Amino acid sequence: MRTGIRNGLIITMIEGEAPYKGNILIEDDRIVELGVSVDISEVDQVIEGEGFTAMPGFINAHQHSPMSLLRAFSDDMKLMDWLDRKMLPAEANMTPEDIYWGSQLAMAEMIRSGTTCFADMYIQMGQIAEAVKSVGMRASLTRGLVFLQDDGGRRMSEAIDLVERWSGAADGRITTMIGPHSPYTCPPEPLKETIAYAESRKLPIHIHLAETKEEVVKIRDKYGVTPTEYLAHIGMFDRAHVLLAHAVHLTRKDIRLLHGMRGGIAHNPISNLKLGCGIAPVAECLRQGITVGLGTDGAGSATTLDMFETVRAAAWLQKLDYGDPTILPASHALGMGTLESAKLLCLDHEVGTLEAGKKADLILVDMRKPHLQPVHNIESLLAYAASGSDVDTVMVNGRLLMQGRKLLTINEDELYRQVRQRAERIVKGI
Numbered sequence: 001m002r003t004g005i006r007n008g009l010i011i012t013m014i015e016g017e018a019p020y021k022g023n024i025l026i027e028d029d030r031i032v033e034l035g036v037s038v039d040i041s042e043v044d045q046v047i048e049g050e051g052f053t054a055m056p057g058f059i060n061a062h063q064h065s066p067m068s069l070l071r072a073f074s075d076d077m078k079l080m081d082w083l084d085r086k087m088l089p090a091e092a093n094m095t096p097e098d099i100y101w102g103s104q105l106a107m108a109e110m111i112r113s114g115t116t117c118f119a120d121m122y123i124q125m126g127q128i129a130e131a132v133k134s135v136g137m138r139a140s141l142t143r144g145l146v147f148l149q150d151d152g153g154r155r156m157s158e159a160i161d162l163v164e165r166w167s168g169a170a171d172g173r174i175t176t177m178i179g180p181h182s183p184y185t186c187p188p189e190p191l192k193e194t195i196a197y198a199e200s201r202k203l204p205i206h207i208h209l210a211e212t213k214e215e216v217v218k219i220r221d222k223y224g225v226t227p228t229e230y231l232a233h234i235g236m237f238d239r240a241h242v243l244l245a246h247a248v249h250l251t252r253k254d255i256r257l258l259h260g261m262r263g264g265i266a267h268n269p270i271s272n273l274k275l276g277c278g279i280a281p282v283a284e285c286l287r288q289g290i291t292v293g294l295g296t297d298g299a300g301s302a303t304t305l306d307m308f309e310t311v312r313a314a315a316w317l318q319k320l321d322y323g324d325p326t327i328l329p330a331s332h333a334l335g336m337g338t339l340e341s342a343k344l345l346c347l348d349h350e351v352g353t354l355e356a357g358k359k360a361d362l363i364l365v366d367m368r369k370p371h372l373q374p375v376h377n378i379e380s381l382l383a384y385a386a387s388g389s390d391v392d393t394v395m396v397n398g399r400l401l402m403q404g405r406k407l408l409t410i411n412e413d414e415l416y417r418q419v420r421q422r423a424e425r426i427v428k429g430i
């Protein structure tokens, strides 16, 4: 199958490459060629790009997709309270089918707002994998591991089962990681076990880190170190590629410890803002050469999964925090939501930029809107003015998932019918 995108404004997100108007030639799942005079006269389908900007799809580097069922269920609470009193009891009521439909709800929202790939940490991951397979998105899936009570190894065997059954599945769109949930839910022994397994299988690790001040106090009281030192002393950063979600409360010494690590930080500015967690030291981490990508966290905390809003919040928070509007420019913030996130998921050789040879994971943004005209600087418009509802077309692995804002792989009427009744049952009595 050969697809041509004609005469769009192309923003490749390759460093140093300026936006230009041109064509994109896609064959099956990959971009073959893109440029001003690429011949698309002999393709099977032509997509008109005039009036649209073509860019790589966003990569949401930290998510709990079924939590979309818990959107706006319990807001304005402290994180630990919110987790213990609201989220965990609701999650205990979720059936495998709830997980399937909840993650499909998240995928509908992600596609509608221009996300093509996401990293997900949750429970019953086989259901999420089935939903990813059917919807057509790309995802890196992780079974979240909380080791506070002995479960006879059940959670770890579920994590291993996910890796064995689903790594490389769905035409290679699904990859997997190992997910010890956080320093405060993972004592040293089981944590070491997860690191050894990740190292033996060459798998990345996905873990929450230093999200709240309470976490820092808890870990200091228990182990006498910061959460980052706790992971470093156990050897995590020497032995695996690590995706650190949040990393809000880092000392200077912590940042030095992360320097040179494989992987980096998934910054979740909207979740951090809403839960009052603090402002992550993103600019300082970038200065130290640490990769920083972007995520939303689950809709249970972030409320929405729109990566345009996330890019904007990330840039504005750093400008405010440092009192310096130059600290995180629009182009870098956009890059954090695309290529930098791809690096965290170990997928930067395949996605994150528009390049010949890479997978055809891209979006078309409709520029024929008052807030997106005139086009003095496309990166500024995308970072500071665009929102998810401006996305017209979404393609993953060369397959259209949305065109003209119509979802092509999800039956939305059925989806909303399913989630309404399921959400009501899940939260009853909580």
Ligand SMILES: CSC[C@H]1O[C@@H](n2cnc3c(O)ncnc32)[C@H](O)[C@@H]1O
Binding pocket: 064, 083, 087, 088, 091, 121, 122, 123, 143, 144, 145, 146, 181, 208, 211, 271, 297, 298, 301
């Ligand atoms: C065991 S699967 C993942 C687990 O994480 C919980 N969760 C959701 N948001 C957050 C957050 O911001 N910090 C820590 N943990 C979070 C989710 O409810 C699942 O239980």
Ligand SMILES: [Zn+2]
Binding pocket: 062, 063, 064, 208, 245, 297, 298
């Ligand atoms: Zn999270």
